[in-house]
Amino acid sequence: MKDLKQYWKTNLTYLSILLAIWFFVSYGLGIMAKSFWWAQQGSIYVFVALIFVYVYLMNRLDKKYDVDEK
């Protein structure tokens, strides 16, 4: 069970970092800095990248803690 606690904690760390970037590109650059390009283009590219980074990180993590699907 300790292992699974660690698994969940790592997942939450990934989530906080990725969502911080998500917030920064949309609300930071797109809205607060009022950058036209970030609001209409840049943020969308980063969103796509974020999801695939999460897919990669979680697939690796699932394997490490042996909770991946066979």
Next chain:
Amino acid sequence: MDQQIWTLVMVGLTFAIYIGIAIWSRASSTKDFYVAGGGVSPLANGMATAADWMSAASFLSMAGLIAFLGYDGGVYLMGWTGGYVLLALLLAPYLRKFGQYTVPDFIGTRYSGKNPNAQVNVARLVAIICALFVSFTYVVGQMKGVGVAFSRFLEVPFETGVLIGIAIVFFYAVLGGMKGITYTQVAQYCVLIFAFTVPAIFISLQITGNPVPQLGLLGEFKGEGVSLLTKLNQLNTELGFTEYTSGKKEMIDVAFITAALMLGTAGLPHVIVRFFTVPKVSDARKSAGYALVFIAILYTTAPAVAAFARANMIDSVSGVAYDDAPAWVTNWNKAGLIKMEDKNGDGIIQYYDDKSEAGIALAAEKGWKGNEFSPDRDIMVLANPEIAQLPAWVVALVVAGGLAAALSTAAGLLLVISTSISHDLLKKTFMPNISDKQELMYARIAAAVAVVGAGLAGMNPPGFVAEVVAFAFGLAASSFFPAILLGIFDKRTNTPGAVTGMITGLVFTTAMICMMRSVQLFGTDAPIIKDFFGISAQGIGTVGMFLNLIVTIAVSRMTPAPSQEIQNIVEEIRIPRGAGEAQAH
């Protein structure tokens, strides 16, 4: 061949494909009907999700809207894509692991209270009502869109257009269920993305010399040595409009509208259920990524199309003599979608902002008597092929694309309505003893009733169809999102907390939107309240979401923790292994 024949051929051909797919992939069990048997590949599901998600509004109206809003249009772009990050990271994998058929299923099980066999499960009931309301308001808008598209291009009466739409959706949604819908949506995605990008590439070439619209947006305007965006800012300010890249909405409103669209997207039941159809948890994550790629292709092209259309429109209209107006202007004028009137009788078109101070000063100086050119925003996408002087078959393709966008979204929504009724309301609440076959029959009847109901409502639109779309997002954000999020990430959240939270979010958001849109909804002379600390009706769902979150957490802490059994379920959904196939357990 003339335009109308091309349109008929193109629309007929695509419809034949959809129907063919529906027959090939018809559902034979409730599992097929609800989650396409749970065996859809992540790539196909990503495409289907993209088609499901992008409605007629995304396809036809968004680029036009951005062209007129400039920077402010970014709320739709960020809002409708950023929600997928929330979905992929916070909801989709866990809901897939949970592995049932619907959103009320999750809420009903997670918040079943002490006695899971209680006659009425309040949390499930609240969730069913939200799902039905959100999906129905949304689908009515789609049916209306179908009617408009048919009536404009095939010159049939609006009502006939809606009836054709009902017949098509009826055929493949009722017959094929989720299985039929998924594979037709894959085809519909291909049609709509092709139809959107082909004209965009040609227009980009004409205006900036770059075939990639996303790069063209940053390129030069017609080789004049000035960048497109600088040119647009110049054109806009010269005519009394706000700078294209600045916008005029308050920052707080922009932030709240964006958040409401993001949270609403992540909470929309017809999007969430798509992630029940893939085989594994890791597939659910990946599939959300694919979906966003497919959506991003359209969503990054749309702002480019918007800028091209805006620059081209001003360039070819403003200060031009009426007799020299380009053919597409006269054509759309005849169709009644561009209104022109020579108010000061000088024979020249004056297009400017006659409401802004700068515009009024400009008019006084030059002797203009008001703006003389008012285009319907939706024609930006429809007129594109004509502006770029593309052949008639491209225009036909755009019509087929718009119909694909409307039909795919309508079908996905109808499925949520039918499963909410047959599965959540009948099987899980009132008639637990019906067999799989009977349940499937009820699902089909519910889908049939819903499609006819939506069609009739769309045919007879209670003037405020456009206004109620704000409801769909606001309600999804303020009711579902916190309940699902906390259900996964906070074990301490219990039934009283979630139920009071959902009701708080729901009541607050509904009341606020009703008061802010009272002119359109109830016909009052002025809105009962104008805004909520600078936040408009479109962004109010965000406030409702936060209220829901706070109330849920507070009430949960004041009442006993959920049972060990429920806490075990939460532990269980946090780990991918053992997802198996989506099923009712």
